[in-house]
Structures are given as C-alpha cells and as structure tokens.
Amino acid sequence: EVQMIQSGAEVKKPGSTVKISCKVSGYTFSDFFLHWLQQAPGKRFEWMGLVDPSDGSSIYAERFQGRVSITADTSRDTAYMEMTLTSEDTAEYFCATGAYSSGLIYFFDYWGQGTLVTVSS
Amino acid sequence: EIVLTQSPGTLSVSPGARATLSCRASQSVSRGKLAWYQRKPGQAPRLVIYGASTRGTAIPDRFSGSGSGTDFTLTISRLEPEDFAVYYCHQYGTSPSTFGQGTKLEIK
Numbered sequence: 001e002v003q004m005i006q007s008g009a010e011v012k013k014p015g016s017t018v019k020i021s022c023k024v025s026g027y028t029f030s031d032f033f034l035h036w037l038q039q040a041p042g043k044r045f046e047w048m049g050l051v052d053p054s055d056g057s058s059i060y061a062e063r064f065q066g067r068v069s070i071t072a073d074t075s076r077d078t079a080y081m082e083m084t085l086t087s088e089d090t091a092e093y094f095c096a097t098g099a100y101s102s103g104l105i106y107f108f109d110y111w112g113q114g115t116l117v118t119v120s121s
Numbered sequence: 122e123i124v125l126t127q128s129p130g131t132l133s134v135s136p137g138a139r140a141t142l143s144c145r146a147s148q149s150v151s152r153g154k155l156a157w158y159q160r161k162p163g164q165a166p167r168l169v170i171y172g173a174s175t176r177g178t179a180i181p182d183r184f185s186g187s188g189s190g191t192d193f194t195l196t197i198s199r200l201e202p203e204d205f206a207v208y209y210c211h212q213y214g215t216s217p218s219t220f221g222q223g224t225k226l227e228i229k
Binding site: 004044045046047061094096103104105106107108109110111112113114 | 154156158163164165166167168171177178209211213214216217218219220221222223
C-alpha cells in the first residue's frame with residue numbers, strides 16, 4: 001500500500017522559512033516524480049514544482065521560482081519542500097506522485113494528507 | 122490557461138441515489154486529459170478518475186467518468202456513506218495544468 005506521510009502543521013512569521021517533509025512507503029521512491037501543490041483557503045489547487053528523486057533535479061512553477069526548494073533524500077525515502085514565506089502563503093501544502101514529460105504534468109496518483117502552514121505576524 | 126468550472130458548488134443527495142457532478146473547461150481539454158479527485162477532511166486526496174473515464178486504483182465501479190472537449194461528468198451511482206466528500210476536477214492536457222474549485226457532495 002502506497003503511503004505518503006507529511007510533517008505536521010506550522011505557524012510561521014512572514015519572511016521566515018518553512019520546511020515540510022513527505023515520507024513515502026509502498027513503492028520505490030526513486031521511480032516516480034514527487035510533486036508539491038498548494039491550496040490556499042478558498043482557492044484552487046496550484047502546482048508548485050517537482051523533484052525527480054532518481055537524480056535530485058527539480059522544476060518549479062514560475063510563481064514559486066526563486067523562493068521554493070524541493071529536494072529528495074533517497075536514504076530516507078523522503079521529499080522536502082522549503083519555502084520563504086509571505087503573508088499570502090497561508091495554505092495547505094500537499095505532496096503527490098505523478099508523471100512528468102515534455103513540460104507536461106500528468107494526474108496525481110497518490111497524495112499526502114496535507115500540511116497546514118499559517119503565516120502570521 | 123484553461124479555467125475549469127465545477128457545478129454545482131454543493132450537491133445534496135440521499136444515500137443510495139445517483140450523483141452527477143459537472144466540470145466545464147474554458148477551452149478544449151487536450152486528448153481527454155481530465156482527472157477527478159476525492160477529498161475528505163483530514164485525509165489525503167484520492168485519485169478517482171483519469172483520462173476522463175478510467176478509474177483509479179481500487180475505485181469501485183459505481184464511479185464513472187465521461188465527457189470530452191469542454192464538458193466532463195463524474196457520476197456516482199448508488200451513493201455510499203463514504204462517498205460524501207469534496208470532488209475536484211483537474212486538466213493536465215495543457216500547461217499549466219489547472220484545477221476546478223470543487224463540488225461538495227453532502228448527505229441529504
């Protein structure tokens with residue numbers, strides 16, 4: 001059974017950094033891309049970026065480029081999303097597996113349970 | 122970008138009845154690349170349908186997807202108590218991939 005377990009809720013100040021983890025089990029971690037998505041209150045899901053655990057390479061959505069870093073630790077079967085926060089980043093963050101090819105993201109097969117990040121001064 | 126509009130926003134249906142959820146795209150969705158996800162509070166979203174009509178892993182056959190072009194439908198026949206949730210559509214045929222705003226399926 002595939003499981004993706006995310007780290008717990010965080011409360012942070014604007015300008016600080018948050019790092020969320022996503023530990024996977026039930027499949028070979030390096031076999032699939034690992035994505036991160038954001039869902040702000042009342043907003044739609046938005047794709048943030050991905051990491052290819054097999055080689056550590058990452059790709060980011062333009063809106064998050066420069067302030068998000070997505071990494072993978074194959075020794076721990078864990079992916080991380082680190083972001084420098086603004087007051088607009090209060091949201092739930094999800095990891096998910098899914099294919100990626102020729103600039104296209106595909107559907108997301110499995111998801112983590114979500115991590116709520118609250119940004120408040 | 123392609124905007125997905127789901128309707129209705131909330132759907133109240135009795136257990137055992139049929140539910141029909143709609144997802145309309147602002148432009149044609151390339152090659153029927155549309156997925157549906159189920160989200161329950163505190164749980165991970167679950168892939169229900171991909172490719173407009175293919176069920177995800179372990180999804181019961183009371184779930185069915187249909188549609189092409191700009192109009193897509195998720196139908197749940199014979200609603201079970203565990204089916205009440207929020208459902209999201211997602212197009213992945215054109216970059217950037219985009220999501221609908223969700224339909225809440227609640228018990229009547």
